[in-house]
Amino acid sequence: xxxxxxxxxxxxxxxxxxxxxxxxxxxxxxxxxxxxxxxxxxxxxxxxxxxxxxxxxxxxxxxxxxxxxxxxxxxxxxxxxxxxxxxxxxxxxxxxxxxxxxxxxxxxxxxxxxx
Amino acid sequence: xxxxxxxxxxxxxxxxxxxxxxxxxxxxxxxxxxxxxxxxxxxxxxxxxxxxxxxxxxxxxxxxxxxxxxxxxxxxxxxxxxxxxxxxxxxxxxxxxxxxxxxxxxxxxxxxxx
Numbered sequence: 001x002x003x004x005x006x007x008x009x010x011x012x013x014x015x016x017x018x019x020x021x022x023x024x025x026x027x028x029x030x031x032x033x034x035x036x037x038x039x040x041x042x043x044x045x046x047x048x049x050x051x052x053x054x055x056x057x058x059x060x061x062x063x064x065x066x067x068x069x070x071x072x073x074x075x076x077x078x079x080x081x082x083x084x085x086x087x088x089x090x091x092x093x094x095x096x097x098x099x100x101x102x103x104x105x106x107x108x109x110x111x112x113x114x115x
Numbered sequence: 116x117x118x119x120x121x122x123x124x125x126x127x128x129x130x131x132x133x134x135x136x137x138x139x140x141x142x143x144x145x146x147x148x149x150x151x152x153x154x155x156x157x158x159x160x161x162x163x164x165x166x167x168x169x170x171x172x173x174x175x176x177x178x179x180x181x182x183x184x185x186x187x188x189x190x191x192x193x194x195x196x197x198x199x200x201x202x203x204x205x206x207x208x209x210x211x212x213x214x215x216x217x218x219x220x221x222x223x224x225x226x227x228x229x
């Protein structure tokens with residue numbers, strides 16, 4: 001069955017330093033993977049997606065992620081954290097490769113940014 | 116930019132009462148979904164809906180739950196007799212099959228059952 005594991009429940013970085021949020025996936029087929037962000041009292045916003053094209057995916061707000069099949073990983077990175085990046089981040093995999101597939105969420109990683 | 120909207124943002128109800136959570140998906144989207152997030156836990160899939168019928172539902176989506184598209188714009192989730200454990204954030208999402216599998220989420224409705 002498809003699943004994602006977010007290795008850190010909480011990551012704290014200083015403003016201006018790099019961000020690394022780790023995600024490993026398990027899938028019986030070539031999956032589609034996403035990162036969503038949830039700011040306090042807000043909905044889920046798509047940061048970026050991997051759907052079997054380029055393995056290095058660029059998203060909004062300077063975030064990117066690299067799909068590594070050999071490591072079954074899809075880690076989220078940003079070169080320089082900003083205070084506004086403080087939020088909950090979810091790694092997500094599709095249950096199937098079809099149009100209306102359910103999404104399977106990781107437990108989330110809370111990112112804190114210290115001034 | 117079009118977005119998914121949900122009402123109300125917060126609903127408080129007594130155990131045993133019926134609640135209806137409302138969503139307006141993005142207008143040209145054809146697939147609709149409900150997810151929920153119990154405080155401190157993962158976001159979990161509840162149900163998907165296409166062409167006026169349920170496509171798929173999870174084990175969570177028991178007989179207490181139902182979904183409906185009563186008109187051309189709204190998509191509702193009804194909980195017939197709420198339990199304490201139904202307290203959660205409920206997210207609606209929609210997707211356009213012509214644009215891939217990306218799902219667009221609403222801001223959520225926080226349901227509190229007392």
